Amino acid sequence: MNNLESRITRPGFFRRAAITAGLLGALISPFAVLGCGGSKSGGPNPSPTPTATPSPSPSPTPPVNHAPVINGQSSVTKTEAAARATFTYSTTDAEDGPLAPPEVTSTLPPYASYNQATGTLTIDTMYGDQGATVTLRSPADSDGATSTKDVTVTVNPASTVPRVAFDEYATGPERPYASNKNVASILANGNLASRLEHATNEGKGEFVWISPNKVLFNGIDAATLMSHVYTADVNLSTGNLSNILDLTLGTEDCIQPQISSDGQRIAYVRGYIFGSEPDVETADIDGGNKTRETTDGNLRTKKKPFFNLAGEVCWNQNEYIQGSDVNYHENLYVKRVGGTIECLTPSTEDTDEKEGCFDEAGNLFYSGNGSSNGKYQIFMEGVQLTQSALNARNPDVRSEIVVYNETNDADTQSSLRMKKTNEIDNLTDRELFSNSSYLSEPNLQK
Numbered sequence: 001m002n003n004l005e006s007r008i009t010r011p012g013f014f015r016r017a018a019i020t021a022g023l024l025g026a027l028i029s030p031f032a033v034l035g036c037g038g039s040k041s042g043g044p045n046p047s048p049t050p051t052a053t054p055s056p057s058p059s060p061t062p063p064v065n066h067a068p069v070i071n072g073q074s075s076v077t078k079t080e081a082a083a084r085a086t087f088t089y090s091t092t093d094a095e096d097g098p099l100a101p102p103e104v105t106s107t108l109p110p111y112a113s114y115n116q117a118t119g120t121l122t123i124d125t126m127y128g129d130q131g132a133t134v135t136l137r138s139p140a141d142s143d144g145a146t147s148t149k150d151v152t153v154t155v156n157p158a159s160t161v162p163r164v165a166f167d168e169y170a171t172g173p174e175r176p177y178a179s180n181k182n183v184a185s186i187l188a189n190g191n192l193a194s195r196l197e198h199a200t201n202e203g204k205g206e207f208v209w210i211s212p213n214k215v216l217f218n219g220i221d222a223a224t225l226m227s228h229v230y231t232a233d234v235n236l237s238t239g240n241l242s243n244i245l246d247l248t249l250g251t252e253d254c255i256q257p258q259i260s261s262d263g264q265r266i267a268y269v270r271g272y273i274f275g276s277e278p279d280v281e282t283a284d285i286d287g288g289n290k291t292r293e294t295t296d297g298n299l300r301t302k303k304k305p306f307f308n309l310a311g312e313v314c315w316n317q318n319e320y321i322q323g324s325d326v327n328y329h330e331n332l333y334v335k336r337v338g339g340t341i342e343c344l345t346p347s348t349e350d351t352d353e354k355e356g357c358f359d360e361a362g363n364l365f366y367s368g369n370g371s372s373n374g375k376y377q378i379f380m381e382g383v384q385l386t387q388s389a390l391n392a393r394n395p396d397v398r399s400e401i402v403v404y405n406e407t408n409d410a411d412t413q414s415s416l417r418m419k420k421t422n423e424i425d426n427l428t429d430r431e432l433f434s435n436s437s438y439l440s441e442p443n444l445q446k
Helices: 003-009 013-033
Strands: 069-071 075-080 084-088 090-093 097-099 112-115 120-124 130-137 148-157 164-169 182-186 192-195 205-211 214-220 227-234 241-246 254-259 265-270 279-284 302-307 313-318 330-335 341-343 353-358 364-368 377-380 391-398 401-407 414-420 430-433 438-444
Touching: 075 084, 084 148, 112 130, 120 130, 120 148, 164 205, 205 254, 205 438, 214 254, 227 254, 254 302, 265 302, 265 313, 279 302, 279 313, 302 353, 313 353, 330 353, 353 391, 364 391, 377 391, 377 401, 391 438, 401 438
Parallel strands: 075 148, 414 438
Antiparallel strands: 069 090, 084 120, 090 097, 112 120, 130 148, 164 182, 164 438, 182 192, 205 214, 214 227, 227 241, 254 265, 265 279, 302 313, 313 330, 330 341, 353 364, 364 377, 391 401, 401 414, 414 430
16 A cells, blocks of 8 residues: 555545635635636636616606697688578597587677587678687587687678668658658668669659669659659669669559569559559569559558569558448458459458568568557567567568568657567567668668
């Protein structure tokens, strides 16, 4: 046994070897951590991989709250020949989709209205240029957001938009040929336009529009001083009349002219002077084919003729028979195509159905004093349309608008008023034009 073997086999050898190996390992370990030791492959130790610092998590993006959008032009101009122009607005939201139409938060002018259910802004255009600036507000969306929008609408009516012609006296009504009588055309906002006057035919009145530039009227024949019915061309800028034509040549007064809806026939009262026979006569628009429609004017006075849509002539008739005190009142009558005369407003009461006219739908409008306050009011097919504290007279209707004059009991002052015919449940009327004169016989331009 050599020395090595003897050392190995000695008791405690392996225990001492293990302790020695442990001490060497403890000494080598720090150098390995510092990169001073070798690798298993014998090469240099690789550099340690640095530990990455974790990035912070991004904050969540808050949701965008889109306010409702009011759809519709902010500024728009229309040209309309109809009675009114409409503009429609709606509301949408990016998250909620379509919402209810916006509401109006500003004060509307009297010629404008707004339908909340449909989002429709309506501007009456019958009497001239109209415009409005309106503030709209959307309903709240599901997040409670709202929005507002200012819109400006302007309506330029076409040249055929009706004007109003009317009689103007210095003080109260006079005979049809009174020298202080003249006529003017006006717009709905109360601005007085040119007076329809001419150097001849003094005392003109009761103008009726045949077309935008042609009128039918009552005037004085210079030779006979009788009241005749004329046609004339009218210059709307100056009010001058030209190409004046006398349609009722003769020695009797002819007054209160009206024209049929097709513009082909006229009606008027012939024989106005007390003691004569004031009956209804019709003629072609050129004065030809004259026909005396009634022949008992000496018993029952005929006044204020007009036509229905069928071209049949109608009139106001005094039911009082001379020499009798029975049933003094007035009714409206029509002469049918076959010649039969019928009462349109049968009444045996002490009520008067005065001036009448028909609208484009065939509804009968008239002035009558069957109201609760004893004043004349405007009626449509028997339904009271106005609730005036004064007397409402002489209606004329066109495109859902009725104009009339309103007089005091003394019949010395009168102004022009208007209302929408579809507002029967709303009995308010609106002053159209007023001054210190007596205004009557309004007629809407065709």
